[in-house]
Amino acid sequence: MAEKLWGLPQKFARLIYLIKKFGLDLKVFTLCGVLSIFAALFEGVAMALLLPVINGMMYMDFNYLYNMKIVQFFLNASHIDLQGNSVYLYLALLFLILFFSVLKNLFKYASSFLIMREAGRVTHYVRVLLFRKYMDLGKQFLDTTSESRLGTVINTFTINLEWQFLNIQEALTGVFILFVYFVMMFTLSWQMTIGVFVLFIVSQGLLGIIISKIRKTSSHQANWVSEINSKVLDLLRCITLIKAYNKEDREFDQYKGYSATLKNIQLSMAKKATLLEPLRDTFNVGILLLIVIMTVVLVAKFNFGNIPRLLLCFVILRRVSNAFGNLNSLGLSVARLSGELKLIMDMMDYKEPRKVISGNRMFNELKKAIDFRGLSFKYAENKPVLHDVTFTVPAKKMVAIVGASGSGKTTIASLLLRFYDCSPGAIFMDDVDIRDFTAESLRRKIAYVSQEVNIFNDTLRANILYGLDQDISSGEIDSALKSARLYEFVRCLPNGLDTQIGDKGIRLSGGEKQRISILRAILKKSEILILDEATSSLDTLTERQIQEAIDASVKDKTVIVIAHRLSTIKNADIITVLEEGRVIEKGSMSELLQKQGQFHRYWSEQKFS
16 A cells, blocks of 8 residues: 555546546546536435435325425425425425436436547547657668558557546546545434445455556557557568468467467456446445444434434435446556557657768758768668669669679668768768758659559559649650550549559559659659669560650669669669678779679679670
8 A cells, every 4th residue: 555655646647647648638538527527416416315205105294395495495395385396395395306317417418428529539640640750760670570560559549548538437437426425424413424334445455456557458458459460461561471381280270379378468457347237236245234234323322213314325325336346447447458558659759770860951952973082881780781882873874783582782872861860971962961851842843653562552644643743744654654654554543543443452463563663753853862772673675665755754863773684784884883881882884894893703603695
């Protein structure tokens, strides 16, 4: 108990932090609290009016109603004369009970509506914050984090968070109603109230132990739900590979094992959660027995024979039991949600260790050259990718970067696009450190065709025009389609450019996807073009045709070509050869062939002529 009390300041500080982080409007919660107080008061009035109702039914004497202040107030306010007509007065009392019950529920509804509206706003706010966080995260973080995990946090977990707000409102109203009930019970029988309160403390202590265990299990469950969602997405993404290698049964057995683990975690959670109801029921039975015992004692020893008051105690205790249930449900919900809430908070609070810092200078045009001066880079400690890379890309020239897989070619392109942060003084644009430019202005001037084509689940038109700031006429689109050898393909589609191409462009071939990527770069009209294995998915004939289109579109542009297939770099002005992250050769094609070094070996292996 002492530890819990000493931990209250930290919990309060955490609550204040959550309120600020989630943008909670305290005015809404205050208003909900006021409405809940009124709902509790109206509930108390309705319950208090039950006592004269029970009295009248038991003794069939309603004349005492005229002495009740609340009855006198309503009679005077309504100017209704029911003097001598106690039966009608009794019916009016029943109507008053109904009236106050309706008022209670109206105020409770208003409180619930406000809290759910606030829940929707806060959930939207959290989702937007998370998505902004996702957009601002560096590529290095995204390279090492499951996209399914990120999707689970922003979609599933935030929806679960929203529904817990209603439990908060129920608990808020329940607290005030409990207070009213205890005041009423204390008025009716202080002895019973003390006995019930003792039982309440004992039961809450036991339930608190169980809820703390549920909270620990919740964190494990949230992580495992995220992992299993990631596994399912990965399997579905690789379904063609799975079928090609006849591994359906193996993957099924593996998934069955994952699902069984999740089942065991959920069973552990369920065993703890379902224990709450039996404990609560035992608590209710204990209260019932306490009332029976105390009734006998009060009647036998103290001549406490007011049966209507005892009956009202029974009614109130039944309502107290429901209110306790709401409080316990809140504790259970919060405990179950704690793991998901932790993942949301961890994501929102994540501080990127190697965040790309955008500069303040605008990049408008490349006039002289892009210089790589002693560029070194590593994705992780003790795993360097580039070592002291030095070469120059003159403006409006084509420079090819060749080398074996893993030699660091694509990393150079990624650093130039500021996907990752390079060290100061390593890359210069017209003798200005690339880190001084804003990432936005830099990327606006660069068109990038990667070996991994990114396609949205949208129309062909939306994919082609994605990211273009300028308006593109239909004539320009048709011309670009012809250059990318897609014109006839589009003409044959049922809805032309407005045809849906499916998730990740499933309705397109690899070559068609790559041509869309090239088409996108052509339409962007950027003065710097990076082609990373841009024709690797094309057949020889199409490659030759696309290469002609690229050669026509790169005039007066600065072009960096990353290539395995040396047929794509015929027209390169300078060729840089990488090996294990180091520049080992530089020069024109004729110069490198004359050296008969590594480039010559690549040339010979591909039998290029």
